[in-house]
Amino acid sequence: MSTELHHFEAERLLLKGARLLDPATGLDALEDLLVEDGVIVARGRDLDDTDAEVLDLGGLTVVPGFVDLRARFGEPGREDRETVESGLDAAAAGGFVAVCVTPEATPVTDHAGAVAALLAKAEEHVTTLLPLGAVTRGLQGERLADLGELAKAGVAGYCEGNRGLGGGSALRGALGYSRMFGLPLFELARERSLSGGDLHEGVVSLRMGVKGEPRLAEDLGVFAAIRVAEHEEAPLHLQLLSTRESLEWLRQAKARGVRVTADASPQHLALNHERCLDFDPSTRLAPPLRPEEDRRALLAAAAEGLLDAVCSDHRPAEFDELDREFPYCPFGCASLETAFAVAHRVLVESGACGLERLIELFSAGPRCILGLPPATFEPGTPAELTLLDLDHRWTYRGGEALTLGVNSPWEGVEFQVRPMGVVNGRHAALRG
C-alpha cells in the first residue's frame, strides 16, 4: 500500500461511497457529498455531477476535519528537522485539515513578518497552517511580544512553546493583555524552579540514573495557571496535561465555571515511563511519560470529556541529534502521522470510549478552543473533512513517513486504523 499522498485541487469535487459520521449532529449515513468551490453544496444518496472530479471513497469514513493544536516545524532555521512543506504533508497524512504551529523557529514567530512568511509558504497546501504567535519577544520570557500586531498578522493564538510562561506575573500579564484580541492562549504550565529533569522522577528515573522532574513541577504549574486565569477572568488552554493531580485541578476548575480547557498527547495516553527504560530518545518527552496510574487517569479524562482535545505535540528531530547519549537528545517525538491511530487504539480499541468521542477530541474540541466554527456536512458550509479507513492494518515506518523527523516511538508498530486523506476547501489529498 502506497504511502504517497496525492494532492489535487478541483472546482467541483464529488465524494462518493463513504460513510459520513458527525458526532455533533448524530449523522451516520452512507451518503455522497458535492463540493463546489470549497463549499459543500449537496449531501445525499447517489449524487451525480458530470463536471465534478469524482473521489471514490468506498469503505472509508468521512468525519469533520481534524485540527491539531500543537506541532513544531523547523522552518525557518531548522529545515533539517522539518520544513513547512514536509510538516504540512505529515499533517495531511495524519488526517489534519489544519495544524497549529508553535512559534519556536529561528527567528521566533513574534512579529508580523514571520507570520506572513509562514502563511506564504503554506498557501497552496491542502492543510491549513495556523501560526501561533510567541507570547514574549524572542521567547525570552521577559517583555511581551506585540500581540496586537500578531493578531492582525493572522495568528490563531499565542503560545510560549515548551518553555512556558512559568506562572505568576508573566502569565497574568499575558492573559490580561492577550484577551483584548479574542485569541486563545496556549500554555504548557510548569513551576519553573522544579523543572529540568529528563524523565519523570520516580523509580524508573532512579534505576536509569537519569535526572528526574518531580510531578510537582506540573501539578503546581497547572494549579497556579488555573488560579491566574480565574483571577483574570480570561480563557486559558492548558496543553499536554499528564498527571492525575493536574486533572483534578482541571475538574475542580471547570466545576466552578473557570474558562479553562486542556489537551493531552497520544503518547501520554498510550505509554508510561517504563517505556523509557532502554534509553530510547524518542521516549524522552516534555512533559515526561508518567507512571501507569497517571496514564489511566488521563485515559479516563479523555473518555469522559474532562479533556477537550488530543494534540499531536509533533516535535521532529533529525538523525544526528538523536544519535547521541540520552540526556543530550532533544525532547519530543514526531507524531503527526500516528496521532489518530495511537489514540484510536488506546481509547476506542481498548473500550474506554466510542469513536464519536475520539472524533470530538480531534475535531470539535480543538475547533472550539480556537474559536473556529465546527466542521459539518451541511450544505453551505466549507468542506473541511478527514477521511479515515477504520479497517486498515498498517505499520509505521519512519523511512516511509512524510515527516523528516526520525524520532518516533512507534517505529515498526502495527495499527488498525489509518487516516487516508483530507478535503479542505478546493484542495484534497488522498492516499494510494
Place this chain on the structure above:
Amino acid sequence: MNELEQAAPAGLRHKHLLGLEDYSAGEIHLILDTAESFLEVLERPIKKVPTLRGITVVNLFFENSTRTRISFEMAEKRLSADTVNFSASTSSTQKGETLRDTAANVAPMKIDAVVMRHSAPGSCLFLSRCLDSVIINAGDGAHEHPTQALLDLLTLRRRLGSLEGKRVTLVGDILHSRVALSNIHGLTRLGAKVQVCGPATLIPRHIRELGVEVFWNVEEAMENSDVLNVLRIQLERHNAHHLPSLREYHEEFGVTQDRLDRHASDDLLVLHPGPINRGVEISSEVADGGRSLILEQVTHGVAVRMAVLYLLLGGKTREH
C-alpha cells in the same frame, strides 16, 4: 594457574558489563571467584599472566578519574593486554566531537574492549550499539559503576563469607551516586539487607521500591548495620537546595570514631569507594582504623577488574 592461561569458559551470559541490574547471583559469584584467583597472582613477585596477550583495550575516560583508570590499566597490564588511554581533556571532545564519532574512530582499529567512564547515564549502552567491542562501564553518570560494587562485594565476601541477611548501609549522597545504585543491585542479588542513610533531600523517595530501607539518622543506622559503605560528599551547584554545608553534613552524618564506639557493634565494618574527604563524611581515625577495609578495596579493585576482563574477553584469545 594453568586454568587461567587457557581460554575462559563462557561463564557470563552477557557480552558487556554495563551494570549489575541484569546480572544474576551466579554471575556475580563467578566474577568474585575469578577475582580471588587473580588476587593470588597479585601476590606473586611477577604479577603478570599472559591471559589476554594480543588483546587491545581502550580506556575511554570522559570524566576525570585517576584511581579507577589506573586500576583498570593495571588490571589490563597484569593480564598482558595492550592498553590505550584516552582522556577528555586531551581529546577532540573538546573540539565538539560526538561520542558517536569518537566511537567511529575507534571502530576501524578493531579494539577488543572499551572501558568507558562518561557523565551521561546510558552512554555505555549507547556505545555498545556503536561498536562491536566488549564494553565495560567504568561509571556512566548517576546510573551504574559495576566494578566498584563488585570490588565492594568481594571485600565483604572475603571478610564475612556469605552476605545473606547482612545489613549493609550506604551512607551519603545516594541521589547522585552510581556506586550506591550498583551496590544496591549487587547486594540485593547476594541476599544482603540493603539500607541507606543520609540527608532526606539526598535520598530518592522511590528507593524503597527497590527494597531498600531508609535512615535519616546515622547513629540509628550504625546501631542497625553490619557494614557501612561511606560515600564521598561534595558541595555542588546542583545540591544547593539539598545540602547546606560540609560542616553541617559532618555534624549530622559524619562517621567518626566516637559515634562508632557509642552506637556500632564491635564487628561493624567500614568501606569507602574513595577518594575520601577526611573530616567530612569520615574521620581519619575511622578511615585508618581497625574497622576500615578501604585499602583492601583498592587491591580488590585490580583483581575484580582482571576478573571482569578475563571473563568477558578470555574467549577472544582463541580467535587470535
